[in-house]
Amino acid sequence: MFYLALKILHIVGAAVILGTGTGIAFFMLMAHRSGDPAFIGRTARIVVIADWLFTATAVALQPITGYLLMRQTGATFTDSWIAASLALYVVAGLFWLPVIWMQQQMRDLALAAASQGSPLPARYHRLLRLWFLSGFPGFGAVLAILVLMVAKPVLYG
Numbered sequence: 271m272f273y274l275a276l277k278i279l280h281i282v283g284a285a286v287i288l289g290t291g292t293g294i295a296f297f298m299l300m301a302h303r304s305g306d307p308a309f310i311g312r313t314a315r316i317v318v319i320a321d322w323l324f325t326a327t328a329v330a331l332q333p334i335t336g337y338l339l340m341r342q343t344g345a346t347f348t349d350s351w352i353a354a355s356l357a358l359y360v361v362a363g364l365f366w367l368p369v370i371w372m373q374q375q376m377r378d379l380a381l382a383a384a385s386q387g388s389p390l391p392a393r394y395h396r397l398l399r400l401w402f403l404s405g406f407p408g409f410g411a412v413l414a415i416l417v418l419m420v421a422k423p424v425l426y427g
Contacts, residue, residue, distance in 0.1 A: 272342070284332065299402075
């Protein structure tokens, strides 16, 4: 029963990371397409909260549930799929942390532009491009981890 509960928590955590990331990307892009700095700022404000509330919580719990699952199943850190998953987890984190910062910066820039009645500054557009490009390796790493979790392939050794 403990194993099943851990497995469910781990799967739900992975779904939250993937789902929240997808939702955040969608809402940020749709807000940007509006061209309305006030709408972009309000959307980014909610997106930042969602990222810290949902994504950060799931990101913090995944290694715990993963480790406990390893202990339950007898798997080890040297199992190739686990080692690859952990490396990809680091890659995802290295892209996610700057994305959070960029979202906060874009939020502040959009809200400032809205309060001044001015267009979005060039810095906002640079951050948006970088934010967008950072999503591909971050999201790709999370997808690859899910594949590894399900398939558990022997990658080497």
